[in-house]
Amino acid sequence: MFLTGFAALAVVPTLPTATADLHGVALFPLVAGCFVAASLLGGVLGGTWSDRSGARDPLAAGVVLTVLTLLVSAASTSIWQLAAGRFLDGLAAGLSAVAVNAAIGQAYPERLRPRVLALMSACWVIPSLVGPPVAGLVSELWSWRAVFYGLAALTALPALLLVPVLRRHAQPRTPDDRPPRPPLFIAAVVSVAAALGQYGVSGRDARHLLFVALAAALLIGFAPRLLPAGTWRALRGLPTTVLLRGLSSGTFFTLEAYVPLLLLTERHVDPVVSGFAFTGAAIAWAAGSWAQGRLLQHVPRHRVVVLGALVMSAAVALAVLGTHPTVPALTAAPAMPIAALGMGLLAPALTVLSLGHSPAGREGHTSSAMQTNQNLGQVAVLALASAVLNTCLSLGTTQLAAYAAAFTLLTAPVALLALLAARARAA
Known part of the structure; x- marks a missing residue:
């Protein structure tokens, strides 16, 4: 969580420079909104995966995917590749965030959960102090691509640390105990709608209003299916x-x-x-x-x-x-x-x-x-x-x-x- 915090907080101040360099300033709302939109889909995947086989595998997959998506963003040759990298990064973040909470629920008694969650929050303090200014300095003196490559190298550390953990897989559930398969189509529609909404609220013309209306219709129609009745x-x-x-x-x-x-x-x-x-x-x-x-x-x-x-x-x-x-x-x-x-x-x-x-x-x-x-x-x-x-x-x-x-x-x-x-x- 500590190293993931660096990746999350250092990328944000780098995005304006990256979009300008790739001649895609007009699409900045979409690039910024892709992360939140994709985390919706990642959360659904991570939740069902954690229930089926325990939280270890989706947590490891989220961390490994984070490394790969940072490399995709670092090597971007167009604004669309950067948007794709941010989308995949949001998918990874959704996997990891849900898996962490599921792991806390599966491994800790209720009396200890508030303390564990406090520890998770504390992991973000130093990244918030160091991440944005260091990323800004590297971007200004060197390149915004160096920020992404450096974060990929840094985030690879927890991926390596999870290798010995994965050798102790949780016992698979019997077919009768397995939760239903995730509504991936519904989650994908909600993710797309969230991205459209992020883009739509960035302007006031007819086109942006159309995107807002479409996003609202999709969210009202599909989002309740991902939530408790x-x-x-x-x-x-x-x-x-x-x-x-x-x-x-x-x-x-x-x-x-x-x-x-x-x-x-x-x-x-x-x-x-x-x-x-x-x-x-x-x-x-x-x-x-x-x-x-x-x-x-x-x-x-x-x-x-x-x-x-x-x-x-x-x-x-x-x-x-x-x-x-x-x-x-x-x-x-x-x-x-x-x-x-x-x-x-x-x-x-x-x-x-x-x-x-x-x-x-x-x-x-x-x-x-x-x-x-x-x-x-x-x-x-x-x-x-x-x-x-x-x-x-x-x-x-x-x-x-x-x-x-x-x-x-x-x-x-x-x-x-x-x-x-x-x-x-x-x-």
Whole structure:
């Protein structure tokens, strides 16, 4: 997880340089969105694979595939090859993320899961501090391709470490105990729809609106088939837990996308401040995760979710306040670390609740549902916020007022987090 964090965080600041070098700036939203879209499909594959044969094989496959896809991206001769590399990298990330959660559910008793999840979050702190600046420096002084090649070499280490682990395969399940085959066609359609939505919200013309409408239709028609029955109706237990994962993730990543944009384009804050905000968010997430695993380990998990939601509501309020022209320009900057602190509290709590609701041998399926709705939440909430922003701009409002409206929208998912948390409580 530590080395995978480097690969994830170092690639993002390199993508703009790579797309410009490959003469594909117009397709940057598609390149950036391919990763999230493909992780939907990877999560479904990883979940069913983990239930069928244990989490070792899909975890190893995800790590090995990550190395190969970094090499594909590094050798890109066109923007389409880079997009394909990012798509495959998202597939690998989905495999790995779901396999890690499934492994925790299969190997650790419930009382230790909050601590293990806190350790997983802590693995991202140093990569968040070192990865982006080192990648930027290498890209500027040498080449963006060197970043991808270097990350491939670095990520190969855990792939080699997994070789002796793979010699101890889990016992195969009997045919009667095997879970049903994954709905690969449905997962593929949802992945494509997510990519179309990411591209569609990047503009306001008729073509982009058509992509948004098509993506929405496909997601509404197919996404529920990848989730527990009753997820969008917030039925008690696992359905509500999965729903809350999407709401929380969508709120956080929308703040992560628009707060830096607000600071740079409207409040004219130095880009270094945005970099510190990202770093502070990673540290705050790890701190929140540590707190829920140590200081709050005896508190019922659904109450930890409520606490995290309250912290995130403070972040949303700060982002809205930061759009007012009379307040200091840096007012909105702490919104990202505060929201990350809330996520550090509630995200592991939701994972523990989901594994607690999962039947034995179905941890992979449960982790897949959580990963799927996490990505769907990112796509849906970000798309709604983008629609509000673009609509306000088209009506002639100021940029700051448009940002205020988009941030105000986020009060709805945060309020639902707090109100519905009791429906996700452990049995």
